[in-house]
Amino acid sequence: MSNSGSGRAIGLAVIGAGYWGPNLVRNAQATPALRVEWLCDLDEARARAVLGEYSTVGVSTSYQDVLADPAVHAVAIATPAATHFELVAAALAAGKHVLVEKPITAEYADAVKLVELAERSGLTLMCDHTFCYMPVVRHIRELIHGGELGDIRFFDSVRINLGLVQPDVDVLWDLAPHDLSILDFILPPGVRPVSVAAHGADPLGTGRACLAYLVLRLNNDAIAHVHVNWLSPTKVRTTIIGGSRRTLVWDDTNPAARLQVHDKGIDLAADAALSHEARREKLISYRVGDVVSPALPEREALRAVMAEFADAIGTSRPALTDGRAGLRVLALLEAASRSLELGGVTVAVGEIR
Numbered sequence: 412m413s414n415s416g417s418g419r420a421i422g423l424a425v426i427g428a429g430y431w432g433p434n435l436v437r438n439a440q441a442t443p444a445l446r447v448e449w450l451c452d453l454d455e456a457r458a459r460a461v462l463g464e465y466s467t468v469g470v471s472t473s474y475q476d477v478l479a480d481p482a483v484h485a486v487a488i489a490t491p492a493a494t495h496f497e498l499v500a501a502a503l504a505a506g507k508h509v510l511v512e513k514p515i516t517a518e519y520a521d522a523v524k525l526v527e528l529a530e531r532s533g534l535t536l537m538c539d540h541t542f543c544y545m546p547v548v549r550h551i552r553e554l555i556h557g558g559e560l561g562d563i564r565f566f567d568s569v570r571i572n573l574g575l576v577q578p579d580v581d582v583l584w585d586l587a588p589h590d591l592s593i594l595d596f597i598l599p600p601g602v603r604p605v606s607v608a609a610h611g612a613d614p615l616g617t618g619r620a621c622l623a624y625l626v627l628r629l630n631n632d633a634i635a636h637v638h639v640n641w642l643s644p645t646k647v648r649t650t651i652i653g654g655s656r657r658t659l660v661w662d663d664t665n666p667a668a669r670l671q672v673h674d675k676g677i678d679l680a681a682d683a684a685l686s687h688e689a690r691r692e693k694l695i696s697y698r699v700g701d702v703v704s705p706a707l708p709e710r711e712a713l714r715a716v717m718a719e720f721a722d723a724i725g726t727s728r729p730a731l732t733d734g735r736a737g738l739r740v741l742a743l744l745e746a747a748s749r750s751l752e753l754g755g756v757t758v759a760v761g762e763i764r
Contacts, residue, residue, distance in 0.1 A: 427489035444721035515737030560654025
């Protein structure tokens, strides 16, 4: 039920008026290609408070009623992961395009059903992997896909702060989807994780992991490491990606120099270039070059998410973070959870196209 070619804004319903829903409403209202028709939440008073006294957007406590409205061509779902399957399936069955918060569902098998249903129906299913739409992450993807870093050798990410211990998920499911979605987004074609090992701890006795370390092996022999933690008194948001040509450092807490690209590294001379004596010890040389800090625009990532959703619907193309991207991230999360339960053993991850 695409609205492409009509020249009119795409009618959108937002389901969920909790933590993230108000951000979706605000950014959708600022996107000319979208027109917010409904905000749906079980708590009607909360939905009305989000919209304000003078809003023309309708409020409903019934997602079925919202999906029955022919003015609604698309829905954005910001509800707990356990409800995603039911809501997304109902929206797709009603012929609506869907933007859904991460993770796409709580169970991998359910996510597969949704992706296949969307593809059979010719509908857009997009995951709100918000960090992938930050200007800095888009730039990192361009650098890597353009070969500026060379072959990827390592990915190291730290996402720690004094966070809110969640009642329904551990730190892995709360924070790691950000880093795993970024990793999936920036890796060059053909490079993917093949296994994951996870270690976690619960020093507060909450019954769930409050800090975790993930090690992912890639099919090019590189390693990706992710550290997530709710217990740190200081906030750290850094990602270091090393390549055979250059290394980049992304510090999201430093807006003055958010991204630095280092032309510095280690070169290994080819055997043919060495003397007989030097062949006994491979010649390693240290390369020291410039550090570049590219100027990047400061834009709200969620505005770009909404623009991408509208454009994917209008042009009938897969979104940059489509349902299959959601599947890949969910497969990594499930493998990491399994590893955590088994005491850190390495768990294989199958290929998802």
